[in-house]
Amino acid sequence: MDKSQPWRRVLFLALFVSFFFYSANIYTSGTALNxxxxxxxxxxxxxxxxxxxxxxxxxxxxxxxxxxxxxxxxxxxxxxxxxxxxxxxxxxxxxxxxxxxxxxxxxxxxxxxxxxxxxxxxxxxxxxxxxxxxxxxxxx
Ligand code: HEC
Structure with missing residues (x-):
């Protein structure tokens, strides 16, 4: 990663964290019908x-x-x-x-x-x- 652009690191971390929560939500939401x-x-x-x-x-x-x-x-x-x-x-x-x-x-x-x-x-x-x-x- 390019050290001269620290915002890239922040962006990557933000996407990583969102992906983690998104996956956790998908895998725990179950398959029940409405x-x-x-x-x-x-x-x-x-x-x-x-x-x-x-x-x-x-x-x-x-x-x-x-x-x-x-x-x-x-x-x-x-x-x-x-x-x-x-x-x-x-x-x-x-x-x-x-x-x-x-x-x-x-x-x-x-x-x-x-x-x-x-x-x-x-x-x-x-x-x-x-x-x-x-x-x-x-x-x-
Ligand atoms: C061996 C064949 C046979 C099976 C198995 C059978 N039926 Fe029937 N059923 C008939 C026949 C023939 C009639 C029409 C009356 C007559 O001619 O004796 C009938 C009539 C009926 C009727 C009245 C329908 C109408 O529009 O007059 C109902 C309700 C019904 N059956 C429900 C069931 C259900 C529920 C089952 C399963 C648990 C079942 N039957 C299994 C042969 C069968």
């Missing part, structure tokens, strides 16, 4: 149950999944169906859908999860139109 994207414990537990019990093998969300049962995206949000309607299927099963033997908390959490999914948007597969080349043209 509150807006956080979902409740019940919704997360419902999602876990939905995955672990392979609901997706027979049902779809936004049209993706198995096709033995109906799409569940808006089953809880739909005023003609709703949480009590969904509860009936989840608690009792049918001759085609198994009764999983869930306890009350599990059923509540599955419904909380389906409600959360429904709040993300609307998907009504019956409104889809199959085009002549085989894709689904979906109008909201």
């Amino acid at each position: 509150g807006e994207t956080a979902v409740s414990e019940n919704v997360l537990h419902g999602q876990k149950l939905f995955r672990e019990n392979n609901c997706w093998a027979c049902h779809q969300i936004y049209g993706l999944g198995g096709y033995m049962g109906p799409d569940l995206t808006n089953v809880v949000a739909n005023p003609e169906l709703g949480p009590e309607y969904a509860r009936m299927f989840i608690e009792e099963g049918t001759d085609r859908m198994p009764n999983f033997g869930f306890n009350q908390q599990d059923v509540d959490d599955l419904i909380a999860y389906l409600k959360h999914v429904g709040e993300a948007g609307n998907y009504n597969p019956k409104k889809g139109e199959i085009t002549w080349y085989g894709t689904v043209k979906y109008e909201r």
Whole structure:
């Protein structure tokens, strides 16, 4: 370093110190998401149950999944169906859908999860139109 220009030394030191604090801040600030994207414990537990019990093998969300049962995206949000309607299927099963033997908390959490999914948007597969080349043209 050029001894005739002491300000360079000061500048270097200032940058070095700022870099040190900046790095310390980056490495200790963690990776948590902000509150807006956080979902409740019940919704997360419902999602876990939905995955672990392979609901997706027979049902779809936004049209993706198995096709033995109906799409569940808006089953809880739909005023003609709703949480009590969904509860009936989840608690009792049918001759085609198994009764999983869930306890009350599990059923509540599955419904909380389906409600959360429904709040993300609307998907009504019956409104889809199959085009002549085989894709689904979906109008909201
Ligand atoms: C073996 C296939 C199968 C699995 C696995 C399954 N279901 Fe179903 N489910 C069905 C069928 C089929 C229906 C439609 C009713 C009928 O025909 O018996 C249905 C209906 C429903 C309904 C009512 C939907 C509507 O719009 O009428 C809900 C809610 C539901 N299931 C939730 C679930 C959840 C939650 C799981 C996972 C814990 C699950 N199902 C797992 C086959 C399945």
